[in-house]
Amino acid sequence: MQNRGAKLTLLGAVLLSSLTIYAVHHQQEQERESMYQGVLRDDERRRQKMKQREEDLQESKRKREIYERVQTVEKALE
16 A cells, blocks of 8 residues: 555656646746747837938938028038
C-alpha cells in the first residue's frame, strides 16, 4: 500500500511540475509577443512623427518663400 501511495504522490508531483512549467512557458510566449507588438507600435509612431516633422518643415519652407517675396530679409551678422 505504501508503494502505491508513493507512486501517486510522485505522479502528482510530476503532473504539477509539468503543468507549472507549461504555464510559465505559455506566459513567457505571451509576454514576448506583447513586447514585440509594442516595438511595432513604437516604430509606427516614430514613422508618423517623422512624416509630420517633414510636412511641417516643407510648410515652413513654403511660408518662408512667401514671406521673403513680400518683404526683404537681411542676413544677421554672426
